[in-house]
Amino acid sequence: MSLFSPDRLLWLWVALPIVGFYILKTRLRRRRVATLLFWDQLFEEKRQRSLWQNLRHWLSLLLQLLFVGLLVFALADPLWKFQSDQGQELVLIVDNSASMKAMDPTTEESRLQQAVMRAEDVVRSLRPGDKAALISAGSSVRVVVGMTEFGPTIEEALAEMQATEGPTLVPQAIHAARRLAPDPERRRIVVVTDGGSREKGGSREKNAEGLNPASARASEPTKADITLSKSEGSRDDTDVQWVQVGRSLPNVAISRFQVRRSATDPIGYVLLIEIQNFSDKEISTRLTLDLEDNLIDVVPITLAAGDTFRRVFEGASQQGGVLTGRIDTDDGFAIDDVARAVVPLRPSIPVTLVSNNETDSFYLRNVLESLPLVQLTDAGTDFDPEQASIDSLTVFAGVTPKSLPPGPTLIVGASESGSSHDGFFTVGPELASPIVAKQDDQSPLLRHVRLQNVILEGGRDVEVSDSLGEATTLLETAEGARVLVSVERESGRVLLLAANLTDSDLPLRIAFPVMMTNAMNWFFRQSGDMNPSLQTGQITHLPWDTANLRSDAGQATLVDPEGQRQLVTVDQRRALVGPVDQTGVYALVSDDLARPTDSNGSDGNEEAPKSAREQVAAGAQGQLIAVNLCDAKESDLSIVALDEQSAAELPPAGFSAWLYLVLIGLALVVAEWAFFQRRVIA
Amino acid sequence: MFDSEFLKRLEYLSLLSKRVFRGQLLAQRRTMQVGGGIEFADHREYMHGDDLRYLDWNVYARHGDLLLKRFQEEEDLHVYVLLDGSVSMDRADEGSANKFLLARQIAAAISYIALADLDRVSILSYDDRVRETMPLMRGKDNILTLLRFLESLQCSGQRTDLATAVGDFVQRASRTGLVLVISDLYDQAGFRDGVDRLRHAHFEPHVIQIHTPEEAEPKLLGDVELLDCETGIAKKVTVTERKLRQYRELFQGFLGEVESYCRSRGLSHTRTTTETPFDAVLLGMMKASAVG
Numbered sequence: 025m026s027l028f029s030p031d032r033l034l035w036l037w038v039a040l041p042i043v044g045f046y047i048l049k050t051r052l053r054r055r056r057v058a059t060l061l062f063w064d065q066l067f068e069e070k071r072q073r074s075l076w077q078n079l080r081h082w083l084s085l086l087l088q089l090l091f092v093g094l095l096v097f098a099l100a101d102p103l104w105k106f107q108s109d110q111g112q113e114l115v116l117i118v119d120n121s122a123s124m125k126a127m128d129p130t131t132e133e134s135r136l137q138q139a140v141m142r143a144e145d146v147v148r149s150l151r152p153g154d155k156a157a158l159i160s161a162g163s164s165v166r167v168v169v170g171m172t173e174f175g176p177t178i179e180e181a182l183a184e185m186q187a188t189e190g191p192t193l194v195p196q197a198i199h200a201a202r203r204l205a206p207d208p209e210r211r212r213i214v215v216v217t218d219g220g221s222r223e224k225g226g227s228r229e230k231n232a233e234g235l236n237p238a239s240a241r242a243s244e245p246t247k248a249d250i251t252l253s254k255s256e257g258s259r260d261d262t263d264v265q266w267v268q269v270g271r272s273l274p275n276v277a278i279s280r281f282q283v284r285r286s287a288t289d290p291i292g293y294v295l296l297i298e299i300q301n302f303s304d305k306e307i308s309t310r311l312t313l314d315l316e317d318n319l320i321d322v323v324p325i326t327l328a329a330g331d332t333f334r335r336v337f338e339g340a341s342q343q344g345g346v347l348t349g350r351i352d353t354d355d356g357f358a359i360d361d362v363a364r365a366v367v368p369l370r371p372s373i374p375v376t377l378v379s380n381n382e383t384d385s386f387y388l389r390n391v392l393e394s395l396p397l398v399q400l401t402d403a404g405t406d407f408d409p410e411q412a413s414i415d416s417l418t419v420f421a422g423v424t425p426k427s428l429p430p431g432p433t434l435i436v437g438a439s440e441s442g443s444s445h446d447g448f449f450t451v452g453p454e455l456a457s458p459i460v461a462k463q464d465d466q467s468p469l470l471r472h473v474r475l476q477n478v479i480l481e482g483g484r485d486v487e488v489s490d491s492l493g494e495a496t497t498l499l500e501t502a503e504g505a506r507v508l509v510s511v512e513r514e515s516g517r518v519l520l521l522a523a524n525l526t527d528s529d530l531p532l533r534i535a536f537p538v539m540m541t542n543a544m545n546w547f548f549r550q551s552g553d554m555n556p557s558l559q560t561g562q563i564t565h566l567p568w569d570t571a572n573l574r575s576d577a578g579q580a581t582l583v584d585p586e587g588q589r590q591l592v593t594v595d596q597r598r599a600l601v602g603p604v605d606q607t608g609v610y611a612l613v614s615d616d617l618a619r620p621t622d623s624n625g626s627d628g629n630e631e632a633p634k635s636a637r638e639q640v641a642a643g644a645q646g647q648l649i650a651v652n653l654c655d656a657k658e659s660d661l662s663i664v665a666l667d668e669q670s671a672a673e674l675p676p677a678g679f680s681a682w683l684y685l686v687l688i689g690l691a692l693v694v695a696e697w698a699f700f701q702r703r704v705i706a
Numbered sequence: 707m708f709d710s711e712f713l714k715r716l717e718y719l720s721l722l723s724k725r726v727f728r729g730q731l732l733a734q735r736r737t738m739q740v741g742g743g744i745e746f747a748d749h750r751e752y753m754h755g756d757d758l759r760y761l762d763w764n765v766y767a768r769h770g771d772l773l774l775k776r777f778q779e780e781e782d783l784h785v786y787v788l789l790d791g792s793v794s795m796d797r798a799d800e801g802s803a804n805k806f807l808l809a810r811q812i813a814a815a816i817s818y819i820a821l822a823d824l825d826r827v828s829i830l831s832y833d834d835r836v837r838e839t840m841p842l843m844r845g846k847d848n849i850l851t852l853l854r855f856l857e858s859l860q861c862s863g864q865r866t867d868l869a870t871a872v873g874d875f876v877q878r879a880s881r882t883g884l885v886l887v888i889s890d891l892y893d894q895a896g897f898r899d900g901v902d903r904l905r906h907a908h909f910e911p912h913v914i915q916i917h918t919p920e921e922a923e924p925k926l927l928g929d930v931e932l933l934d935c936e937t938g939i940a941k942k943v944t945v946t947e948r949k950l951r952q953y954r955e956l957f958q959g960f961l962g963e964v965e966s967y968c969r970s971r972g973l974s975h976t977r978t979t980t981e982t983p984f985d986a987v988l989l990g991m992m993k994a995s996a997v998g
Binding site for chain 2: 062
């Protein structure tokens with residue numbers, strides 16, 4: 025322990041007059057009495073205590089000198105071991121991840137509340153010249169308070185800190201802290217966490233050795249098995265100190281919840297659910313599944329300690345919607361007891377096939393007929409574009425339309441230029457052995473499709489007029505001929521395939537029906553078979569496919585479960601979503617179709633915000649996104665004790681050393697007075 | 707010390723003693739010695755050598771029995787005052803009288819009453835032995851002499867020894883009588899030996915015990931050096947509340963011991979503090995005597 029003002033120790037000279045006064049004081053008062061008869065009787069029995077009688081005076085002096093010593097020592101302002109006599113740069117990282125919401129049943133406090141109290145202790149130990157910053161490390165790393173010398177600012181921010189429902193990002197927060205406080209000599213990083221930042225590792229054998237009471241867990245590695253990461257924020261970092269909060273709690277969690285459309289049933293869907301028991305004892309619970317508030321299934325589940333329940337459920341629904349899974353537990357951590365997933369809508373697809381003969385449309389007809397939900401109508405050549413529905417797909421097989429119908433249009437094997445009065449595209453001469461050399465992998469039309477080196481017999485170069493819409497070349501031959509082109513058109517998307525399917529290899533490849541399936545989803549702006557559930561804290565690109573072709577459509581609006589909006593960036597028809605720090609159902613809606621918002625994304629009027637599902641139900645163009653915790657590290661509420669080396673030293677109750685010295689000194693004064701001055705005790 | 711006011715109070719006490727006790731005090735108490743008085747007591751068998759003048763001839767004439775008439779002899783009561791003149795008596799609390807002064811006032815009052823009743827009074831001052839002696843005197847005319855003697859007394863000595871003083875006294879006393887011991891009884895060897903000697907020598911002891919209030923309730927606390935004013939012995943002690951409680955218990959035990967000693971031996975005992983005026987002490991003694 026060092027002293028901040030060692031020069032003040034000179035005040036120890038005060039002890040000299042105390043000793044002097046003490047010597048004067050110990051010269052006893054003399055009192056004449058009539059007789060010593062009674063006093064002799066009184067003190068005769070206590071002769072064996074004469075040693076104490078002699079010592080007690082010295083003890084009194086010792087207490088007084090100790091009191092002076094403590095006061096002077098307090099005046100010299102001693103520093104705790106972890107404090108520096110130079111101004112330090114303290115970066116306080118508070119884990120406000122989902123697991124910090126866990127409630128301790130005995131104290132009725134959440135881990136975050138405990139963390140805030142411990143963090144306040146650290147802040148109160150700040151000294152003049154110290155700087156401090158506050159970083160939250162849940163869901164996303166956020167510098168809550170930058171470097172400041174004013175501790176109360178951080179205390180206020182701590183008081184207002186809320187737990188997120190996202191994962192722990194302590195290593196990233198430590199990285200940010202090091203950038204915030206670049207001087208390693210002065211930097212001190214204190215992480216207040218429940219241990220959720222540790223990486224999985226270790227083995228179950230470690231558990232068997234008794235390293236962890238929860239070692240009976242049988243399947244997945246848990247937080248109990250983990251060790252500190254050797255990378256960022258490991259115990260080897262001398263500038264990082266850890267303050268652990270919380271205690272081990274049992275928990276049962278839904279750790280995986282994903283749904284996709286069935287590959288065999290056009291309206292079927294398949295749900296994968298995984299439930300983990302993170303407690304040390306067997307639990308019995310009940311899994312309830314409902315789709316859009318319609319009960320689907322109730323499954324009783326019994327899980328041994330550390331066991332995992334994993335099952336695939338199959339169901340059928342053409343309309344789709346939000347599928348919710350719920351387990352009935354009373355484990356004090358409710359976030360992971362509910363999970364949601366979005367079952368994509370499966371509408372019927374009306375398709376009108378226009379062809380000259382069956383030969384030209386043989387493959388196309390067969391593949392369309394094989395696609396589920398496609399309602400194929402053969403119009404032959406007798407087709408009036410004026411009467412085409414905007415909700416119906418028109419497929420031209422070997423026929424070049426004089427004018428394009430409204431709605432989505434697929435033109436396969438066009439051999440002549442489009443109608444001159446529309447002038448929407450022109451087709452070049454037939455190429456010899458056109459081999460696909462380049463494809464647009466980013467296009468949803470070519471998802472799961474690889475067509476490089478495929479020979480597209482009868483391939484021609486297609487040039488789309490700007491008046492038709494924004495064209496995108498999807499397949500390009502080695503000679504640079506554009507053989508597959510998609511066009512964004514206000515009245516409906518257009519896909520041009522300038523190849524002869526009858527002579528080409530394409531229909532014989534697995535990629536063909538896949539590409540056609542992609543095309544159906546693309547034409548009708550559907551996300552496909554799967555609308556994956558996200559995890560809190562996850563940053564991801566989601567397909568963003570709307571009919572809005574305005575130039576400023578580089579933004580979309582993400583509506584959270586409470587109806588609060590935030591703008592997200594859209595680039596190449598992919599919206600950058602995340603990190604979101606709240607579980608629930610979000611909606612990604614078109615920016616111009618969403619209610620008017622100001623630049624901050626907040627409400628532009630006084631109406632109460634609509635939830636995401638209400639937004640989509642109200643007709644906003646967009647898609648629902650389910651966000652779950654589904655993070656085993658967060659759901660595992662067991663605590664692994666820190667070793668002494670990595671544990672941060674905190675001042676008791678968070679005050680400076682001088683205060684404790686003064687308090688001890690006062691206690692000594694009171695004791696000295698009670699024992700020696702008041703003299704009530706012999 | 708003994709001013710005119712004091713003398714008036716003595717006279718008042720003297721009158722009061724005659725009215726209230728109707729001759730039960732001091733000289734009015736006839737001795738049981740049968741002798742040549744004028745008041746008939748009883749008869750006894752005539753024995754050879756008896757004075758024939760006291761033979762009851764009437765009885766002999768009527769019955770033929772030789773009976774000798776006996777008369778109760780009247781004699782003066784001897785009142786001795788043993789006054790503790792040790793240094794421990796020279797103590798006074800703030801606001802109250804000196805123990806020795808009160809003792810002398812009580813001695814003067816009793817002596818005055820005795821002299822007024824034509825009893826003989828002698829006063830002896832003692833510490834570890836008899837220091838001053840006022841010989842037996844009789845008659846109210848001697849009261850001033852007695853008061854002057856009392857005024858001239860000083861506290862002295864290194865210790866208190868009632869037994870030795872009583873030994874001296876018994877040898878000197880010509881006749882037995884009432885002995886008033888006025889003392890604080892802080893006798894290093896104990897007061898019992900002295901009183902017992904008086905009893906064994908057929909004196910009738912009466913103990914008047916005086917102490918100051920502070921001797922019963924000392925106002926000491928903390929580290930003090932106690933100095934015995936008689937012996938000069940010093941004692942370093944730390945007086946605490948608990949010690950004070952123990953001291954009070956000891957002192958009350960001592961007072962109780964004196965009282966039970968006197969009661970068990972049929973001795974009269976009076977205890978007073980220096981806060982009580984001498985006349986109140988005397989009145990208390992008179993009342994106690996009347997009740998007894």
